[in-house]
Amino acid sequence: MVDSEERWTDGIARTSERQSTLSGVSPQGQSRADRPEPAPDGPRGEFAEVSRRATGAQETARANRGWWDEQAADYYGEHGAFLGDVDLCWGPEGLREATARLLGDCTGQDVLEIGGGAGQGGRFLASEGARVCSTDLSEQMVRVGAAINARTGVTLPLLTCDAQALPFADASFDVVFTAYGALPFVADSAGVLREAARVLRPGGRLVFSTTHPIRWAFPDVPGEAGLTATSSYFDRSPYVELDGAGRVLYAEHHRTIGDRVREIVAAGLRLVDLVEPPWPDDHEQEWGGWSPLRGRLLPGTAVFCCVKD
Numbered sequence: 001m002v003d004s005e006e007r008w009t010d011g012i013a014r015t016s017e018r019q020s021t022l023s024g025v026s027p028q029g030q031s032r033a034d035r036p037e038p039a040p041d042g043p044r045g046e047f048a049e050v051s052r053r054a055t056g057a058q059e060t061a062r063a064n065r066g067w068w069d070e071q072a073a074d075y076y077g078e079h080g081a082f083l084g085d086v087d088l089c090w091g092p093e094g095l096r097e098a099t100a101r102l103l104g105d106c107t108g109q110d111v112l113e114i115g116g117g118a119g120q121g122g123r124f125l126a127s128e129g130a131r132v133c134s135t136d137l138s139e140q141m142v143r144v145g146a147a148i149n150a151r152t153g154v155t156l157p158l159l160t161c162d163a164q165a166l167p168f169a170d171a172s173f174d175v176v177f178t179a180y181g182a183l184p185f186v187a188d189s190a191g192v193l194r195e196a197a198r199v200l201r202p203g204g205r206l207v208f209s210t211t212h213p214i215r216w217a218f219p220d221v222p223g224e225a226g227l228t229a230t231s232s233y234f235d236r237s238p239y240v241e242l243d244g245a246g247r248v249l250y251a252e253h254h255r256t257i258g259d260r261v262r263e264i265v266a267a268g269l270r271l272v273d274l275v276e277p278p279w280p281d282d283h284e285q286e287w288g289g290w291s292p293l294r295g296r297l298l299p300g301t302a303v304f305c306c307v308k309d
């Protein structure tokens, strides 16, 4: 935890080691192989290949924590200006909370950001008068956030934890949100939704954005090759990057639209909107496989808006 904040934790341990990236660089679907999980021990090796094969919650979490720790500075260097230090951007289409208002009025509310990276979205809500705690799996992403806190003077508590095991008491928050954090990267996305529902108060709101599921049928590249479906939309095998020993270095997990809806309902939440941001005519900036060419033809982001009744 970088800035001290005790109000929500109620004596619960703050850093979870229990389990476990939008890298925008993942060539989804380049190759497929079904292999058993390798022995989890041993240091991360160099990237060797990509695959589609099973990987469990622990292996995924360990891999993605290492990947995001390694990538934190580069991710901020590449995407920080587009995201803004005090701004909530829902995805590469550039939909911003300042105009979309998917979270409602958060003034005076207790807000939790999960998979918040450097906390830009949380910082935006804090600047609007919310009491925000931003969390992320990666210590290094949180450290980038601490540097932004210091530079901007818009400070918020930043905490390292896994969204699959939130170290907060039940019914602690009015709003839980994430822009592309945690959900695309966890094996147990249903568990993340259960955790979000648990820490929400009745009447609270969960809003999360993620890669639009249809993108999993297409190569994750910005050009023409990204317009032809080459994989089954229904294939839930995770996308993994492996080292030479077969250790997972990075993983993303696919859920169809139906899967997402079922997981939301199973968590005791009610889906009130599913926003598919269109690609703006004047927006030319690519982000990995998200490009003007593809964005004008296919949805790239899905934003799920849920309520806990």
Ligand SMILES: C[S@@+](CC[C@H](N)C(=O)[O-])C[C@H]1O[C@@H](n2cnc3c(N)ncnc32)[C@H](O)[C@@H]1O
Pocket: 019, 020, 021, 022, 023, 061, 064, 068, 083, 089, 114, 115, 116, 117, 118, 119, 121, 135, 136, 137, 138, 141, 161, 162, 163, 164, 178, 179, 180, 181, 182, 185, 186
């Ligand atoms: C694409 S970044 C999004 C960060 C931020 N929301 C943004 O818009 O820049 C994905 C983030 O999810 C985090 N993440 C991945 N798995 C997670 C998990 N199991 N629990 C919490 N955060 C996780 C990564 O560490 C990373 O910071």
